[in-house]
Amino acid sequence: MLVHLFRVGIRGGPVPGRSLPSFRFQNSSAVRSPDGRLGTSLLRAVSQLRSQLRAHLPQALPTLSRSPSAWCWGGGALLGSAVLYKHSRLCLVALCEAEEALPACPSPRVVESHFNWKLFWQFLRPHVLVLGAAIVLALGAALVNVQIPLLLGQLVEIVAKYTRDHVGSFVSESRKISTQLLALYGIQGLLTFGYLVLLSYIGERMAVDMRKALFSSLLRQDIAFFDAKKTGQLVSRLTTDVQEFKSSFKLVISQGLRSCTQVAGCLVSLSMLSTRLTLLLMIATPALMGVGTLMGSGLRKLSRQCQEQVARATGVADEALGNVRTVRAFAMEPREEERYRAELESCRCKAEELGTGIALFQGLSNIAFNCMVLGTLFVGGSLVAGQQLTGGDLMSFLVASQTVQRSMANLSVLFGQVVRGLSAGARVFEFMTLSPCIPLSGGCCIPKEHLRGSITFQNVSFSYPCRPGFEVLKDFTLTLPPGKIVALVGQSGGGKTTVASLLERFYDPTAGVVMLDGHDLRTLDPSWLRGQVVGFISQEPVLFGTTIMENIRFGKLEASDEEVYAAARAANAHEFISSFPQGYDTIVGERGTTLSGGQKQRVAIARALIKQPTVLILDEATSALDAESERVVQEALDRASTGRTVLVIAHRLSTVRAAHCIIVMANGQVWEAGTHEELLKKGGLYAELIRRQALDTPPTSGSPREKPRGSRNH
């Protein structure tokens, strides 16, 4: 049957987009037809089979969907061979293409953690029944796949018989097998649909559960944890890593199971069809795949370098676009363009190198698989000529062997995917098991009626966890009497903000104790402390990209509209908010960019005031503002300070003259303490700082810097 074709020569048709090598056999005694006639009707019959095969073959290899033209080739009875050639080649190419298609890695990972199987099981357990059903369906689809080549062989046998003898009715003879094939195609389609839907169900639910768990675990981590991590890295764990893990999980179950079953099933079929041909296949395929895998790993490395380069270029663009105001302010557009252009150039070089590598790989795999097809046909043809094998069996063998090769190539691609999936999973699970040193809640609360707001730092020493050898506070002792304003001044980097962070219990002291009304902060409930006792207003407040109303309510979720308005009034914010067309429903933009610095600060003050804090920390709250905004904000702060224990951190000494007590910090310790007048009289560090600032300040009388701040009269 097939031998007719081999005598007259066969050429693979052109494939737009992908070149297909041609092959021609002539004068081969091993493939000679007994009657020497050209089986034109066979060509027609097999061309029908080709379309059936078309439906059968591409479903396992996702790369094929990207190449619709892959099926545009002729070749009649050589269909099986061409398919064998074509898919095997594609499969090998997939070894490197699959890598090439990976999403760019957003950041390099230095330490790889281990995959936490126990945690994985916790996420999988609720879906274990559905998973079982998906596995059964996937195995069913694979087993059906094993049956199809055998039936195809039988159909070809009928076609060959009809071509040779022209006796009987082809339609009636082939009806049974065709119907069986149709039924198998239908069953296989249903099974495939079923297990893919179930896997998608499990994958999506697991991904949501994992994201929820990781997000809430991240939000609970210590501030020290965030000092050491990049936000982009954390966000990438929530997005890219979960996505990668989910895809790998689905792929391993769908393709892994199916490929393993198909390899095993088809190998049994093959050995039943022809032991000799099976041996040939079992030697050649792993050898070729070994070489392909070696080359593929080189290409993968190149592909990774490409991705890293793309990530670097993206980083440059991201930085420039994210900081466009700074770029514009420094007229640095040409420099940024140049930086991006240079990174893109490197991308291009690497991508071209990769392209050449892939081209070489494809060229070599063309040759290898052509030879393999030739070998199979040569040996198979001799067996047919020697009546040890029928043409139909050879056809079955070719299709089944193609399935084996495709499945094995799938498995090798899958191996890389499993490794990537496991490391993505390990990265996702890593932070879920971290427990913070300072819990979010737990501990006692001081009843409101007993809360006075007295703060004591007693012999506190502190180093930031990410810089353990560097002591920021050394034996630091300070008392903030209830209802009084204490100002912290001193050189930059002296540890003023650190004192505020310890008071918020963002960190615990390395030695000594911080107390509220005589209670060690470590014994108090941190969420009560931060949510109800301490209000914090920093130099550059960050607002959320939502309405003003919601931003103020962030300080007290259950606050009524009236409470929000009252807080806004106290913060001198009500007037400007009301002047906006949408009032309190105005969206403030990302991080509050649509508000001026002074407006943002006043919304932040309202947000701090709405919780009626007993202790208020003002960390250079007005230093970023112009004179007019500073005046309005300072007024609001003065009002807010009334009746509260206030810790003011300031660079501009003019803003703290009115404080009950001024603490001068140096080398992480209290250097001097007293009122403005006392310290001036003392003539120490404070007096020196005042003298220096007076020299720096322009002598304009009435300048806001020179005016004493605060409504208090001390």
Ligand SMILES: Nc1ncnc2c1ncn2[C@@H]1O[C@H](COP(=O)(O)OP(=O)(O)OP(=O)(O)O)[C@@H](O)[C@H]1O
């Ligand atoms: N999160 C951090 N991790 C590690 N070191 C830090 C951290 N924050 C501050 N430091 C270091 O601690 C020291 C004190 O910083 P801090 O911000 O408390 O000083 P400051 O007196 O408030 O300075 P400035 O007046 O300039 O704001 C500095 O040397 C600083 O580099």
